[in-house]
Amino acid sequence: MTQAKQLFKEIDRESVESLVYDPSLEPNYNALAGHLMWFDELPSHITSAGIDVLSSLWVARSLMHRGLTFSDHPVNPEYSQRVWKQAIQEIPNWPGFQRLKLSVEDQKYYAEMLEKNHFA
Amino acid sequence: MAVFRPTGGRFPCKSAGCEAYEKLTGKLIEKLAVTPEGLAVKVPRDDKLLDSVAKMVGRSGEYLPERKPMFLAPGQNKILNEREIEAFGGLKKLESMTDGELAGIGLKRFEMPKLKLESDEFGNEISIKAFVKGDNKAWIHASFPQQGTMVLEHINIGSMPEGTGAHLLAEALKAHGILPGDRIILKTVVNPESLQAIKEGALPQNTLISGMAGKALKQLGFKANSYRYEQNGDKLNIVIEISKQ
Numbered sequence: 001m002t003q004a005k006q007l008f009k010e011i012d013r014e015s016v017e018s019l020v021y022d023p024s025l026e027p028n029y030n031a032l033a034g035h036l037m038w039f040d041e042l043p044s045h046i047t048s049a050g051i052d053v054l055s056s057l058w059v060a061r062s063l064m065h066r067g068l069t070f071s072d073h074p075v076n077p078e079y080s081q082r083v084w085k086q087a088i089q090e091i092p093n094w095p096g097f098q099r100l101k102l103s104v105e106d107q108k109y110y111a112e113m114l115e116k117n118h119f120a
Numbered sequence: 121m122a123v124f125r126p127t128g129g130r131f132p133c134k135s136a137g138c139e140a141y142e143k144l145t146g147k148l149i150e151k152l153a154v155t156p157e158g159l160a161v162k163v164p165r166d167d168k169l170l171d172s173v174a175k176m177v178g179r180s181g182e183y184l185p186e187r188k189p190m191f192l193a194p195g196q197n198k199i200l201n202e203r204e205i206e207a208f209g210g211l212k213k214l215e216s217m218t219d220g221e222l223a224g225i226g227l228k229r230f231e232m233p234k235l236k237l238e239s240d241e242f243g244n245e246i247s248i249k250a251f252v253k254g255d256n257k258a259w260i261h262a263s264f265p266q267q268g269t270m271v272l273e274h275i276n277i278g279s280m281p282e283g284t285g286a287h288l289l290a291e292a293l294k295a296h297g298i299l300p301g302d303r304i305i306l307k308t309v310v311n312p313e314s315l316q317a318i319k320e321g322a323l324p325q326n327t328l329i330s331g332m333a334g335k336a337l338k339q340l341g342f343k344a345n346s347y348r349y350e351q352n353g354d355k356l357n358i359v360i361e362i363s364k365q
Binding site for chain 2: 029030032033034037046047048049051052055056059060073074075076080083114116118119120
């Protein structure tokens with residue numbers, strides 16, 4: 001049986017795993033990809049490849065935030081689900097996994113953000 | 121063309137951090153210039169040295185964006201576009217008007233607040249962030265995974281007026297003294313507006329997000345040569361090949 005290639009380089013995995021969940025933070029909206037993220041979910045020192053994987057996780061989680069499933073992923077549902085499942089194994093302590101459901105306040109903020117573009 | 125990391129005056133050094141390191145490196149260069157005979161001599165500014173010092177210390181601190189004439193549309197959180205400016209008599213006319221005169225026709229000047237800068241380097245990779253002071257939702261994040269390529273990772277204009285995204289992107293790059301050389305990748309353009317446009321068959325150059333990037337490029341003295349969609353795993357990106365104007 002072949003083992004799946006690790007998503008994160010070891011140095012990135014360690015950076016992500018060392019992040020500390022801060023429940024007092026407010027969400028930020030990425031107007032490019034249409035997802036929420038919190039600043040304790042992004043290490044300050046990480047490679048572009050590492051950011052790429054986090055970006056996949058943020059988009060996958062945004063489906064949950066909108067009451068959707070992986071099959072609703074706009075680009076590649078199978079790939080997205082595979083990355084998500086593997087990330088749970090590789091970076092179980094990533095603070096982002098603690099935010100699979102939004103508070104009422106955050107839900108309101110997200111709905112407002114999705115209504116119109118915030119990049120131009 | 122490589123990623124630019126100008127230090128020798130391509131952009132004026134405005135941020136406190138930038139000034140500080142220039143002063144520091146200037147002093148270092150002057151004090152360390154000693155001839156084999158032991159005579160202290162003043163040496164000319166060495167951009168390569170300044171550049172390597174900049175890479176070591178990174179760009180941080182605050183940056184005052186270049187003043188760009190922007191006018192808030194009447195009753196809206198939106199700045200006037202070129203066509204609307206023409207309808208009000210043109211840019212020169214609006215620029216020459218006092219605040220009171222502008223208020224008389226329902227307009228108000230808008231200036232982008234200071235930017236707070238953060239940067240990180242990982243081998244040859246560079247990652248930059250710029251946060252709009254006083255607006256904790258407005259920020260930008262770009263990475264430079266290889267020479268000549270800039271990846272736009274995050275952008276949000278927060279509560280700034282609609283139409284300010286391009287200026288935010290351009291000023292963030294100027295503030296960090298870094299420019300894309302060959303291409304910009306707009307990563308994961310799956311926001312509702314772009315997705316809808318793509319589903320309707322919009323060409324990449326006709327999406328609003330590409331329009332924003334194109335305006336920013338113009339401000340930076342670049343032009344877009346081609347646009348294309350690119351699917352990479354679960355990502356849908358827009359790749360813009362660029363060159364100097």
